Amino acid sequence: MIKATNTGKTREPIPAGTYLARCYSIAHIGTEFFEYQGEPKQTNKVRFTFELPTKLKVFKEGEEAKPLAIGEEYGISTHEKSNLRKVMNSWRGKDFTEEEVKSFDVTSMISKPCLITISITDKGYNKITGISSLMEGQVCPEQINPTQLFDYEENFDNLSKLPTFIQDKIKKTPEYLKKMATEGVDTEMDSFENLDNEMPF
Numbered sequence: 001m002i003k004a005t006n007t008g009k010t011r012e013p014i015p016a017g018t019y020l021a022r023c024y025s026i027a028h029i030g031t032e033f034f035e036y037q038g039e040p041k042q043t044n045k046v047r048f049t050f051e052l053p054t055k056l057k058v059f060k061e062g063e064e065a066k067p068l069a070i071g072e073e074y075g076i077s078t079h080e081k082s083n084l085r086k087v088m089n090s091w092r093g094k095d096f097t098e099e100e101v102k103s104f105d106v107t108s109m110i111s112k113p114c115l116i117t118i119s120i121t122d123k124g125y126n127k128i129t130g131i132s133s134l135m136e137g138q139v140c141p142e143q144i145n146p147t148q149l150f151d152y153e154e155n156f157d158n159l160s161k162l163p164t165f166i167q168d169k170i171k172k173t174p175e176y177l178k179k180m181a182t183e184g185v186d187t188e189m190d191s192f193e194n195l196d197n198e199m200p201f
Contacts, residue, residue, distance in 0.1 A: 013120050013124055013125065013126045014052070014055070014068055014070060014118050014126050015118075015120075016118055016119050016120050017117070017118060018115055018116065018117045018118075018130075019052045019054065019055065019115070019116055019118065020052065020053060020054050020113065020115065020134075020138070020140045020141070021050040021051065021052050021053075021113065021114050021115065021116045021140070022050060022051055022053060022111060022112070022113045022114070022140055022141075022143050023048050023049070023050050023109055023110060023111065023112055023114070024049060024050070024051050024069075024110070024111065024143055024144075024145040024146070024147055024148060025047075025048070025049035025071070025110075025145075025147070025148035025149075025162075026046065026047070026048055026049075026106060026107050026109065026110050026148070026149055026150075027046065027047045027049075027148070027149075027150040027151075027162055027166060027170070028045075028046050028076075028150060028151040028152060028175075029045040029046060029047055029073060029166070029169055029170055029173065030044065030045070030152070030170060030173030030174065030175035030176060031043065031044045031045075031173050031174055031175060032045055032169070032172075032173065043075040044075060044076045044077075045073045045074065045075055045076065046073065046074055046076050046084075046106055047071050047072070047073045047166065048071060048072055048073075048074070048109070049069055049070070049071035049148070050069065050070055050071070050114070050116055050128075051067040051068070051069050051143070051144060051145050052067050052068045052069070052070070052116075053067050053140065053141035053142075053143075053144055054067075054141065055067060055068040056068075066144065066145070067144050067145065069145070070116070070118060070126055070128060071128075072127070072128040072131075074087060076106065078096055078100065078101045078102075078104050084106075087131050088104070088109075090130070090131055090132045090133070091109070091112070091114050091131045091132060091133060092133060093132075093133040107149055107151070110147060110149060111143055111147060113134055113140035114131050114132060114133060114134065114140075115130075115131070115132045115133070115134060115135070115138075116128050116130065116131050116132075117129050117130035117131075117132075148161055148162065150162055150170075152175050152176075152179050156179065
């Protein structure tokens with residue numbers, strides 16, 4: 001008899017609520033392809049990862065407690081209807097200037113504190129449903145995790161420092177394939193490569 005079992009550990013979700021948080025990681029994922037209402041689409045994404053310095057946990061026996069962390073991805077767009085713009089307005093407590101709308105450096109938000117609201121989906125997973133600036137008088141503890149920045153220009157060498165599941169997503173994007181091609185690595189571009197980015201989010 002051969003019995004198949006599920007030995008994978010289920011990650012316990014963070015209780016729903018609003019927490020002090022600090023962004024310690026920003027990674028340019030690249031272009032992801034998907035279907036929307038039966039049509040092929042693409043969105044160029046960035047991932048923000050936040051630590052919760054007031055929610056500490058010992059992940060490995062013998063090590064010090066570390067903050068719980070949660071991430072969320074957004075399309076890289078300053079369009080007035082984009083989710084990223086809504087989040088940045090709430091997080092920074094102000095709307096974009098005319099110059100910022102033309103070109104906004106998302107890495108400027110690294111290490112910035114905020115309040116994040118976390119919910120739990122029907123499948124038991126966490127999701128960030130709100131990000132806002134701190135209330136007057138609130139103080140967020142100093143950053144605990146090391147800063148992580150990844151992009152395809154200045155911080156490409158930091159890829160190996162990212163969690164494996166994020167690395168896997170990045171390695172499927174045309175941005176990554178092009179980067180490898182410039183370094184002499186043979187790759188095949190996705191057939192959706194030339195689609196226009198029609199989704200503002």
